[in-house]
Amino acid sequence: MKAIIWTKYGSPDGLQIQEVEKPTPKDNEVLIKIHAAAVSRADTEFRRLKIPFPFSLPLRLYIGLFKPSRVKILGTEFAGEIVETGKNVTQYKVGDQVYGYTGLGFGTYAEYRCISEKPSEMAGVMGKRPTNITYEEAATVPFGGIEALHSFDRVNIQHGQKVLIVGAGGSIGTYSVQLAKHYGAEVTGVDSGGKLEMLRSIGADHVIDYTREDYTKNGKKYDVIMDTIGGSPFWGSVNSLNENGTYLNANPKMSHMLGMGWAGKSNKKLLSWEAGYSTENLLRLKELIEVGIIKPVIDRSYSLDQIVEAHRYVDSEEKKGNVVIKI
Ligand SMILES: NC(=O)c1ccc[n+]([C@@H]2O[C@H](COP(=O)([O-])OP(=O)(O)OC[C@H]3O[C@@H](n4cnc5c(N)ncnc54)[C@H](OP(=O)(O)O)[C@@H]3O)[C@@H](O)[C@H]2O)c1
Numbered sequence: 661m662k663a664i665i666w667t668k669y670g671s672p673d674g675l676q677i678q679e680v681e682k683p684t685p686k687d688n689e690v691l692i693k694i695h696a697a698a699v700s701r702a703d704t705e706f707r708r709l710k711i712p713f714p715f716s717l718p719l720r721l722y723i724g725l726f727k728p729s730r731v732k733i734l735g736t737e738f739a740g741e742i743v744e745t746g747k748n749v750t751q752y753k754v755g756d757q758v759y760g761y762t763g764l765g766f767g768t769y770a771e772y773r774c775i776s777e778k779p780s781e782m783a784g785v786m787g788k789r790p791t792n793i794t795y796e797e798a799a800t801v802p803f804g805g806i807e808a809l810h811s812f813d814r815v816n817i818q819h820g821q822k823v824l825i826v827g828a829g830g831s832i833g834t835y836s837v838q839l840a841k842h843y844g845a846e847v848t849g850v851d852s853g854g855k856l857e858m859l860r861s862i863g864a865d866h867v868i869d870y871t872r873e874d875y876t877k878n879g880k881k882y883d884v885i886m887d888t889i890g891g892s893p894f895w896g897s898v899n900s901l902n903e904n905g906t907y908l909n910a911n912p913k914m915s916h917m918l919g920m921g922w923a924g925k926s927n928k929k930l931l932s933w934e935a936g937y938s939t940e941n942l943l944r945l946k947e948l949i950e951v952g953i954i955k956p957v958i959d960r961s962y963s964l965d966q967i968v969e970a971h972r973y974v975d976s977e978e979k980k981g982n983v984v985i986k987i
Contacts, residue, residue, distance in 0.1 A: 663770035664735070666728040666774035669709045670963070675734070675769075677964060682772050691744035695795035697768040699983045700803060700831055700961070706766075707734060707971065708981045710717050722764070732854045735768030737761050739789050739798035749777045757795075759803035760786030760938060768799075769967060771987055778939075787942030788984070790949040797956040799983035804831035805945040807888070807910055808839050812938025815884050815929075817907050819844030824875060824882040824900075825890035828864065829855030832910060834981040836886060836952040837864050845941045848882070850875055851933035862957060876900050884908070887916075896918035901928050957981025975981045 663684040669673035685691045706723075709716050723731045739759040742752050752758070760775065760943050763784040785806070789798040817823065823840045827833045828849030841863040849856070849864035849984045856867040862880055868875050877898025883905050885897050890911035897907050898919070906929040909916050920930045948954050959980040961971040964987050974983050 661771040662964060663731055663733050664964065666707065666726050666734045667708070667935060672704075672707065672968045672975065675707070675967045675971060677712050677967070680732075680770075683774045684821065685744055685746045685749075685774045686747040686776075687748040688776050688778075689746045690742045690758075690777055692738065692740040692758065692773050692775060693743045694740040694768060694771060694773055694987050695987060696739050696799035697735045697802045698803070698831070698845045698984050699735075699967075699974055699985055700737065701974060701979075702736065702803070703734050704971055704974045711880055731766050733767045733770050735770075736763060736766060736784070737799050738773065738895040739795040740773075743772075745861070748776075755793075757789050758786050759789035759798040760784055760803055760942070761806070769964070769985065771964075773946035779856050785937040785939060785942055787939045788946065790806070790946045792950050792952075793956065796961050796984045796986055797958055799984055800831060800956045800958065801835075801945055801949070802942060804833075804835045804982070806938075806941045807832040809941055809945060810934070811836065811886055811908050811910060812839055812843065812845040812906055812937070814931055814934065815886070815908055817843045817884060821845050821883035822848070822881070823901075824848040824850060826850045826870070826885070826887040826892045829858050829980055831982050832888040834858075834862060834957040835954060836888060837862055839948075840884075842948070842953045842963070848875070848880075855976060855980050858957065862955075874968075881905070887911070890916065892916075895923075898923055898926070898930070900930060903927065905929070906931065923972050959983055961986055963987075 663680045670986045761784040800968045823845040825836045829851035848866040849859040850868045853869040881902045885907045887909045890913045894916050899930040910933045962985050
């Protein structure tokens with residue numbers, strides 16, 4: 661089969677298309693013919709692994725110390741079709757169309773991938789895919805969709821609340837904006853200028869270009885501030901909450917964590933990231949998509965052999981919503 665082999669940490673040209681052995685499913689696994697895989701910001705961050713060595717060490721021990729030697733194929737989100745099942749598989753059959761997230765199992769930039777029919781939380785999640793969207797659209801749902809859905813479950817968002825979303829133009833953000841609107845919130849999306857028109861088109865009531873305006877200094881208050889990227893000023897955000905408001909940071913930096921510990925005694929609710937990967941959440945997203953409540957935002961689609969261009973585009977930070985490869 662064809663796969664993108666991850667040959668080095670660093671620039672996108674370390675991603676090379678190669679012919680490798682097609683995997684065979686174990687008794688509890690299904691073999692998926694992957695039709696599309698998302699190219700996410702996380703993929704590009706893993707590819708670069710440009711963080712100080714002491715912090716990257718645990719990941720390097722897992723992926724490979726000086727180059728990716730244990731994990732060979734990047735990619736964590738997929739949509740595809742089951743083409744073979746192991747003998748103990750009961751929930752799926754050949755021909756089922758599925759989507760999912762492989763987490764630290766990686767391996768979706770390939771024509772085929774074996775997955776346990778009940779993936780564990782670390783290794784990801786899988787479910788039947790929505791039937792009214794393309795494989796490319798479906799491949800972008802599992803990570804961003806679940807992050808958004810699970811975050812709002814924890815916040816217990818109410819009709820009429822004012823919700824501000826930081827990083828609204830990204831993968832998690834575009835699902836968050838649509839879900840918050842569905843729950844009846846008045847939504848403010850914060851992102852860079854080139855993404856604001858798209859944010860309005862998916863329902864944001866107000867938009868803020870973070871490169872020009874600091875939302876913590878405009879005097880406005882919110883019931884919920886959801887930071888998808890870890891880019892929000894901590895104290896400014898807490899001060900921009902209404903009494904009993906909630907600040908949720910899906911990617912907290914050290915300063916956010918320290919702030920949460922320090923400010924934890926206030927009556928404002930401060931929440932950090934929590935995993936929500938479950939088949940049940942994928943099925944809820946399938947239903948929300950099939951009735952038209954949320955729709956994946958696809959910016960660009962590439963072919964497998966254009967993976968270097970796809971990564972360069974995500975690196976450019978112009979990505980609106982999601983980028984995908986069609987396999
Ligand atoms: N998608 C995944 O599979 C995955 C998995 C694990 C972890 N994560 C992490 O989750 C985070 C969000 O993921 P994502 O996939 O939603 O990323 P994304 O698609 O790149 O979206 C992030 C958005 O935030 C914007 N942004 C950056 N700094 C900002 C700031 N200070 N204020 C407001 N907006 C800002 C970016 O715009 P500009 O670039 O134009 O500034 C971009 O539109 C990332 O840190 C990622 O590493 C993602």
